[in-house]
Structures are given as C-alpha cells and as structure tokens.
Amino acid sequence: MRLVNIKPRKGVRILIGAIPIIALVVLYTVLSAARAEANPNDKVLPTFVAMMRAAVRLFTETDPRTGEVTAWADTTASLWRLGMGVGIATLSTLLLGIALGVVPLIRSALGPLVTMIAVIPPIAVLPILFIALGLGEASKVALIAVGIAPFMVRDLAGHVAGLPAEQFIKAQTLGASTWQLTLRVALPQALPRLIESLRLSMGPAWVFLISAEAIASDVGLGYRIFLVRRYLSMDIILPYVAWISLLAILTDWTLQWISRRAFPWAHGTGH
Amino acid sequence: MAADILTFRDVWVEYGDKVVLEAVNLGIRQGEFVSVVGPSGAGKSTFLRLILGQEGPTRGQVMLDGTPLTPECSPDRGVVFQRYSVFPHLTALRNVMFGLECAASPLLGRLFAGSRKGAARDAAAQMLGAVGLTHNLETYPAQMSGGMQQRLALAQALIKRPRVLLLDEPFGALDPGIRLDMHELVGQLWRDHGLTVVMVTHDINEAFKLGTRVLTFDKRRHDPHAPHRYGATAVYDVTLDRKAGAAAETTT
Numbered sequence: 001m002r003l004v005n006i007k008p009r010k011g012v013r014i015l016i017g018a019i020p021i022i023a024l025v026v027l028y029t030v031l032s033a034a035r036a037e038a039n040p041n042d043k044v045l046p047t048f049v050a051m052m053r054a055a056v057r058l059f060t061e062t063d064p065r066t067g068e069v070t071a072w073a074d075t076t077a078s079l080w081r082l083g084m085g086v087g088i089a090t091l092s093t094l095l096l097g098i099a100l101g102v103v104p105l106i107r108s109a110l111g112p113l114v115t116m117i118a119v120i121p122p123i124a125v126l127p128i129l130f131i132a133l134g135l136g137e138a139s140k141v142a143l144i145a146v147g148i149a150p151f152m153v154r155d156l157a158g159h160v161a162g163l164p165a166e167q168f169i170k171a172q173t174l175g176a177s178t179w180q181l182t183l184r185v186a187l188p189q190a191l192p193r194l195i196e197s198l199r200l201s202m203g204p205a206w207v208f209l210i211s212a213e214a215i216a217s218d219v220g221l222g223y224r225i226f227l228v229r230r231y232l233s234m235d236i237i238l239p240y241v242a243w244i245s246l247l248a249i250l251t252d253w254t255l256q257w258i259s260r261r262a263f264p265w266a267h268g269t270g271h
Numbered sequence: 272m273a274a275d276i277l278t279f280r281d282v283w284v285e286y287g288d289k290v291v292l293e294a295v296n297l298g299i300r301q302g303e304f305v306s307v308v309g310p311s312g313a314g315k316s317t318f319l320r321l322i323l324g325q326e327g328p329t330r331g332q333v334m335l336d337g338t339p340l341t342p343e344c345s346p347d348r349g350v351v352f353q354r355y356s357v358f359p360h361l362t363a364l365r366n367v368m369f370g371l372e373c374a375a376s377p378l379l380g381r382l383f384a385g386s387r388k389g390a391a392r393d394a395a396a397q398m399l400g401a402v403g404l405t406h407n408l409e410t411y412p413a414q415m416s417g418g419m420q421q422r423l424a425l426a427q428a429l430i431k432r433p434r435v436l437l438l439d440e441p442f443g444a445l446d447p448g449i450r451l452d453m454h455e456l457v458g459q460l461w462r463d464h465g466l467t468v469v470m471v472t473h474d475i476n477e478a479f480k481l482g483t484r485v486l487t488f489d490k491r492r493h494d495p496h497a498p499h500r501y502g503a504t505a506v507y508d509v510t511l512d513r514k515a516g517a518a519a520e521t522t523t
Contacts, residue, residue: 164355169325170424171358172344174370174431180380184369188360265360265411 046235055239070224071243078221079247081137082209085144089205090198092145093152094190100153101160102186103178114157118150123211130216140212147208148201155197160186192266195259199252206248276301276434276467277322282331283502284317291317293502295331297486299435304461304468306482308475313488313503315471319439322469323350335434346370349428350437353444356424357412363423364408367395370431398426401463402456418449422456429464438470442477454481485509 008016032045046054058071066073099106100114126143133139163186171181213222221244228236260267275298284292292314299305307315320326321333327342334340335347350356357366371391372382382388396408402422404410412420421441428436438457442450458481461468472478478485487507494500 166352166355167358169323169344170350170352170356170427171369171373173323173346173348173350173433174427175346175373176369176380177373177377180373180377184373184380185358263360265413268413 043232043234046238050235051239054233054235058236058239066219071240073219074221074224074240075243075247077217077219078209078213081140081212081220082144082205084137084141085209086148086198086202086205088141088145089149089152089201090194092149093156093197094194097153097156097194098160098182098186098190100157101163101190102182107157107161111157114150114153118154122147122208126212126215135216140209140217143212144205144208148205151204152194152197152201156190156194159193160190163189188263189266192259192263195255199255202248202251202255206244210244274301275299276336277469278332278334278337279321280332280334282321282328282333284314284321284326285329285502289499290502292321292328292488293491293504295504297505297508299467299469301467302465304466304481304483305470306478306485307469307471307488308473308478308485309488309503313490315488316439318488319437319469319471322435323348323437346374346431347434348437349431349433349435350439351421351424351428351441353440357420357427359412362409362411363399363404363415363426364392364395366412366423367398367426367430368392369427371395395426395430398430399423401429401460402426416449417445418453421445421453425457425460429460429466432464434467436466436468438468438472440471440473443473450477457481479511483511485511 028045029048032047035042035045036047036050055071058069060069062068063070063073096110096114100110101107122143125146126139129139129142129146133142167185168181171185176184209220210222210225213220214226217223221240225237225240277299279295279297282292282295283290295318307318309315317326321328322340324340324342324344327333327340332339344350358369361369368382368391371394373380375387375391376382382391396405399405399408402425404419404422404426407415407419410419412423415423424441441457442453445453454477457468460466461481470478470481485507486505487509488503489506490501490503491506492501
C-alpha cells in the first residue's frame with residue numbers, strides 16, 4: 001500500500017500524535033535530571049519541580065515592592081495591551097476592509113496606500129511610535145495595531161471584493177442601495193473572514209506585544225521574560241512561555257467558537 | 272397584445288475595437304416569454320446585461336416602458352443567474368424577505384419585529400410556497416440542492432414584482448430530471464404572475480419548450496482576418512403561436 005493511502009483510525013491517530021510530545025517531555029526530564037545531578041544550582045535546564053515551584057511563587061505570592069501578584073499583574077497588563085491593539089486593528093479593518101472591498105472608488109483611492117503601508121516592517125517603525133507616542137501604553141498598543149492591521153485590511157478587502165458579482169447585482173435588483181448592500185450583503189459575509197484573519201494575526205500580535213514590552217516597559221509578560229533573562233532564570237521563562245501559549249490557544253478556541261456559533265452558514269453544511 | 276415593454280433601438284456594444292452586438296432593433300411585449308439562443312460569444316449574455324443594466328450600450332438606446340435605461344440595476348428588472356443568485360448567509364425566508372426589507376427600511380435594510388415584519392414574513396413564506404419550498408423556510412442555501420437554490424432565487428426575484436424577469440442560463444447547472452421540474456415551475460410562474468421573461472439558454476429544446484418567442488443571436492457577417500470587427504445581432508426572431516399550433520418565422 002502506498003504511504004499516502006495509509007490513514008490511521010481515530011484512536012491510533014491520537015496515540016501517534018501523543019508520541020512526539022511524550023518523547024520530548026521524557027527527553028527534557030532526563031536531560032534536566034542529569035544536569036541537576038551534576039550541579040544542583042543549574043539554571044539552563046531547570047527540572048519540572050523547580051519550574052513548578054517558581055510558577056506557584058509567581059502566581060500566588062504578592063510582590064512586596066508592587067503589592068501585586070507578579071504573574072497576574074503581568075498577564076493583565078499584557079492582555080490589556082493585546083486587547084486594545086487587536087481591537088483597534090479589527091475595528092479599522094472592518095471599516096476600511098469593507099469600504100475598500102465594496103466601493104471601487106475607495107479601492108482606487110486608498111488601495112495603493114494600504115499596500116504601501118503593508119510592506120513596512122512594523123518593528124522598524126517602533127522607534128517612531130516611541131518618539132511620537134512616548135514609552136507608555138499607547139506606543140505598545142499602536143505597534144500591535146499597526147503591525148497586524150495592514151494584513152487584515154488587505155485580506156478582508158480581497159475577500160469582500162471577491163464575493164460573487166452576482167450577489168451584488170442581485171441585491172441591486174432587489175432594491176438595495178450601496179449602504180444596504182454593504183450592511184446586508186458585504187458585512188455579514190465579511191465577519192467570519194474577519195475572525196479567521198484575526199486568528200491568523202494573533203501570532204504576529206503576540207510577537208509585537210512581547211517586542212514592545214521587551215524594549216520599554218515595567219510590567220507585562222514580555223517584560224518579565226526579558227527581565228529574568230539577565231539572571232538566566234529559565235525556571236521562570238519556561239512557565240511564562242507555557243502560560244503565553246495557553247493564553248494564545250484559549251484565544252484561538254474562543255474566536256473559533258464565536259465564529260461557529262454566530263455564523264453557522266460559514267462553516268460547512270452541517271449546522 | 273400589449274405595447275412593447277422593452278425596446279432596443281439600433282443598439283451597439285463595443286469593447287475597444289471588438290464589436291459584440293451590432294444594430295440590434297427589437298421590441299419585447301408585455302407577457303412574452305423570450306428565449307435567447309446562439310453560439311458562445313454571440314452576445315447573448317451581453318444582451319441580457321443590457322436589459323439588466325449591468326452595462327450600457329455603446330450606441331443606441333434600450334428603453335423600458337419608453338424610458339431609456341441607465342446602466343444600473345433596479346428593482347423593476349429581476350434576475351436569476353446560473354449560480355450565486357442567493358445569499359449564503361441568509362435562510363430561505365430571509366433571502367426572500369431581503370427585497371421587502373430594503374424597501375421598508377432604508378437605514379438598516381432590515382425589519383425587526385412588528386407588524387411590518389410579520390407582513391413581509393407572510394409574503395415571503397407565501398412566495399416560497401409558490402416555488403415549492405414551503406418546508407424549507409429556515410434552511411440555508413448551502414443545505415439546499417442546486418434545484419432548490421434556483422427555486423429560492425426565483426422566489427427572491429419575484430417578491431419584488433419585477434416588470435421583466437431575466438434568466439441567465441438558470442438551469443444550466445442542474446440535472447436533467449430537476450431541469451424538467453424547473454421548466455414546469457417557470458412556465459407556471461410565468462402564467463400565474465403574468466410575467467415578461469427573457470431567458471438566455473444553451474439548450475435549444477428548452478428555448479422552444481418554454482418560450483413564446485425565440486431570438487437567435489449570431490454574427491450576420493464574418494471577416495476571417497478580423498473576426499472581432501463584426502458583432503452579433505438577432506438573426507432569427509421566431510414567434511411561437513401555440514394556439515394555432517404553427518410557428519410563424521420572420522427574419523429581421
């Protein structure tokens with residue numbers, strides 16, 4: 001039988017999917033145990049026990065200097081920045097992307113500008129944002145928004161412009177004005193796509209958030225990781241990375257759930 | 272018969288130096304079922320788009336009830352395309368209500384609760400009943416077969432009571448059996464609602480079966496060195512007089 005035709009059953013699929021993950025965990029346990037045996041103060045490969053201890057401390061103990069639990073303060077600060085940045089990007093994408101997609105005049109007027117902005121590497125404009133908006137929250141939020149919005153705008157505009165022309169003609173023969181057409185034909189069909197491109201943009205959004213926090217901040221998940229890097233505190237960095245990954249997965253699931261719930265028609269026929 | 276509802280007066284359509292339609296002169300009377308046939312690239316669809324208002328003539332005039340058409344679609348001309356005629360994000364009922372809601376609510380294009388919504392709902396449900404979709408009011412198009420989607424598209428167009436109903440190869444993508452059912456439905460709707468229909472089709476049998484008049488578009492002249500320099504026009508215009516059981520053939 002050809003390799004491409006071998007399709008594992010569900011149980012087998014889960015099993016062979018788990019193998020690499022378990023292998024990695026075992027490998028790490030063995031390596032970290034070996035290093036801990038050679039040097040109990042080893043920092044590079046902390047044991048799971050050491051990481052758990054550090055994580056519990058960060059998530060439960062109040063920092064006497066700030067009066068807050070470190071990990072929660074970092075998480076709140078980071079999620080607020082991420083939420084604001086992503087929210088602004090999503091809202092502007094919704095307005096601009098649909099306008100570009102529906103109205104040829106606007107596409108002619110603003111399309112080249114959006115394309116031009118999209119090719120600028122966002123991190124390269126971070127200094128400009130720091131100079132213009134200061135080192136506070138605004139510049140971090142702006143970096144996230146500026147970083148992901150151009151891709152999302154182009155994606156949504158392309159999607160809306162690519163909706164079958166027949167739909168727009170049909171809507172007009174049913175008496176729809178430009179506004180009604182936008183509101184009732186373009187907007188509802190743009191929303192699931194917007195969520196889809198938002199899901200894809202969450203990765204870059206985290207990158208921009210952590211970059212901005214690493215450079216200038218006094219609280220936040222990215223700030224903490226880059227702060228403790230100076231002391232080689234892998235026992236803090238690794239749990240933080242795991243925590244960020246967990247937050248990212250939860251965000252992704254939530255967005256997917258919202259999309260399936262709100263737009264059943266966009267997710268195949270089985271609704 | 273009644274006066275011409277649609278008039279083509281010396282209509283030419285050119286794209287650059289490519290002539291698609293040339294010197295089209297004809298009138299379509301109220302209540303006619305006009306089938307348009309002809310080889311690919313003979314301007315059938317262009318002819319339909321002219322009536323629809325999706326494009327305008329390069330020269331000449333297309334008139335609806337004596338008024339020249341602007342190159343823009345409007346509710347007095349309904350259309351059903353081969354595909355993509357219905358909105359995938361709306362249930363069958365909401366697809367049909369769309370036209371009523373646009374007229375009733377300029378700002379939101381949508382009716383929320385109240386007696387007006389109830390009336391629109393009832394009218395839409397009745398129209399869906401007329402096309403045989405009584406039991407699919409809350410179904411999304413993706414859950415429907417091709418034939419059901421075309422039934423829905425018909426109901427959606429007819430709710431606006433268009434002066435002219437345009438069909439652009441409406442049954443082209445359907446199975447033969449389904450196509451026969453659709454012929455029956457369209458014929459019945461045409462009689463019941465007193466429609467004026469212009470249908471573009473590739474299927475000659477369908478054209479003669481449904482139409483009361485068959486227009487054949489083709490090029491009258493042909494230059495082998497510059498095939499694009501001559502456009503097509505209605506080379507045959509056949510009125511089928513069913514009652515007499517004879518076809519009177521006239522060449523324009």
